[in-house]
Amino acid sequence: MTSPGTRSDAQAEDLDVEEALALVRENPGPAHRGPARPGPGGNGSPAPHHPANSRHRATPWPEARTTAERAARAAARAARRTPLAVPLDAALGLTLAAPLAALTDLPSFDTSAMDGWALAGPGPWTVRNEGVLAGHAEPAPLVDGEAVRIATGARVPPDTTAVLRSEHGRTDERGRLHPTRDVVHGQDIRPRGQECRSGDQLLPVGTLATPAVLGLAAAAGYDTLTAVPRPRVDVLVLGDELLTGGLPHDGLIRDALGPMLPPWLRALGAEVRSVTRIGDDAEALHRAVTSCDADLIVTTGGTAAGPVDHVHPTLRRIGAELLVDGVEVRPGHPMLLARLKDDQYLVGLPGNPLAAVSGLLTLAEPLLRTLAARPAPEPYTLPLRDAVHGHPHDTRLVPVVLRDEGAVPLRYNGPAMLRGIAAADALAVVPPGGARSGQEAELLDLPWATGGIGVCFT
Ligand SMILES: Nc1nc2c(c(=O)[nH]1)N[C@H]1C(S)=C(S)[C@@H](COP(=O)(O)OP(=O)(O)OC[C@H]3O[C@@H](n4cnc5c(N)ncnc54)[C@H](O)[C@@H]3O)O[C@H]1N2
Numbered sequence: 001m002t003s004p005g006t007r008s009d010a011q012a013e014d015l016d017v018e019e020a021l022a023l024v025r026e027n028p029g030p031a032h033r034g035p036a037r038p039g040p041g042g043n044g045s046p047a048p049h050h051p052a053n054s055r056h057r058a059t060p061w062p063e064a065r066t067t068a069e070r071a072a073r074a075a076a077r078a079a080r081r082t083p084l085a086v087p088l089d090a091a092l093g094l095t096l097a098a099p100l101a102a103l104t105d106l107p108s109f110d111t112s113a114m115d116g117w118a119l120a121g122p123g124p125w126t127v128r129n130e131g132v133l134a135g136h137a138e139p140a141p142l143v144d145g146e147a148v149r150i151a152t153g154a155r156v157p158p159d160t161t162a163v164l165r166s167e168h169g170r171t172d173e174r175g176r177l178h179p180t181r182d183v184v185h186g187q188d189i190r191p192r193g194q195e196c197r198s199g200d201q202l203l204p205v206g207t208l209a210t211p212a213v214l215g216l217a218a219a220a221g222y223d224t225l226t227a228v229p230r231p232r233v234d235v236l237v238l239g240d241e242l243l244t245g246g247l248p249h250d251g252l253i254r255d256a257l258g259p260m261l262p263p264w265l266r267a268l269g270a271e272v273r274s275v276t277r278i279g280d281d282a283e284a285l286h287r288a289v290t291s292c293d294a295d296l297i298v299t300t301g302g303t304a305a306g307p308v309d310h311v312h313p314t315l316r317r318i319g320a321e322l323l324v325d326g327v328e329v330r331p332g333h334p335m336l337l338a339r340l341k342d343d344q345y346l347v348g349l350p351g352n353p354l355a356a357v358s359g360l361l362t363l364a365e366p367l368l369r370t371l372a373a374r375p376a377p378e379p380y381t382l383p384l385r386d387a388v389h390g391h392p393h394d395t396r397l398v399p400v401v402l403r404d405e406g407a408v409p410l411r412y413n414g415p416a417m418l419r420g421i422a423a424a425d426a427l428a429v430v431p432p433g434g435a436r437s438g439q440e441a442e443l444l445d446l447p448w449a450t451g452g453i454g455v456c457f458t
């Protein structure tokens, strides 16, 4: 097994967080909002693909992911994406677009590390009547032979030579303080600037704002963080058969994707602005797509070639460029990625719920991650506990739980089923032809199972 982490090897060349950040910082000017022009392909630009009126062969699964990454880099270049000053309570999960430099010394004054007495010189000491508490103004200086009660975090008086912990001192009948063990000069004083000096770089550009980063930023004097804005996503849920509440009846079923996608997209770095349910109505879909100014439109359903599958005809009608039109992956092979404008893309997720998850992780994840300037997770593998049937030509994504004995494939992994993925920790990438028991398989972690920032869905 190789351990998961942040990718730092040569693969980073294709997906360079620094570059994504540089694109945001450069703020290259007004976005071109006209119809998409074919890109030159190659590094940083999606490869030129086919217009939406021709059906091409499906893209191999790894290539589909790379294409989505490249599309995001091209979009970031085309868009006007200036770093934002984001209040700390809204910055979780964002990427820092500026280094975090300390705005103050930390601690910002000499402070007591313990509850006890601040002392000057050798004991015994006479103890002042008034103690010193955290948050109070600077106390008067101590003179040799003097002590004052002090609380953890309080400012030590000028000329303090050490702090004596409460449990290491006793007062005699005349009220004088004696140490019960040796006192070392400077003990239990946190000197000003011990952690950092004002201006020190605490964290570099590209750091993910975790809860700990928010805490450090607050301690260092920040009210806002300069961060890469979240890519804005609008979700369009297609299908006449979908109910938003109650039990399925009369051939109607519950919409599983409307509730599932927004938090998942947020975990991938997006700001989900809206979820709109559209029936199988080509005009309504056309109106929704053409009036949308999101960075990414995610549609669900309607990707196949049925009579009410309106995604392809709509893309043709608006002159969109299909970068990915079907992927050699099961489930989810009808998924697609289209460029609508230089800085606007559409990911078409198949309607079958597990197929939609497959599209989310294959196309939306690399696209959003790159736009959000998040680092790619380092690929890792685990042995499969059980053999997994393969598709003859396509990659399979199979829900698994991670156990000591390896990745355990789950049942209920059909394209229309969510029962497997709802119990899963990850998806195993099963190559064409299948995998033997004990064979190493690449794993795609699910955001709630990684224990990382992805668990924070706010
Ligand atoms: N002739 C062919 N038919 C189909 C093919 C094919 O290659 N040739 N591919 C199949 C595969 S694979 C998939 S996946 C689906 C993709 O279908 P669409 O993206 O067009 O989706 P729909 O037809 O709208 O729906 C498919 C299925 O999923 C259900 N659905 C849709 N939306 C939701 C939702 N929000 N929540 C829950 N379930 C949803 C829908 O009711 C259908 O049962 O096409 C196959 N057909």
Ligand code: MOO
Residues within 6 Å of the ligand: 330, 331, 332, 333, 334, 350, 352, 354, 355, 415, 416
């Ligand atoms: O892509 Mo479909 O998911 O095989 O049902």
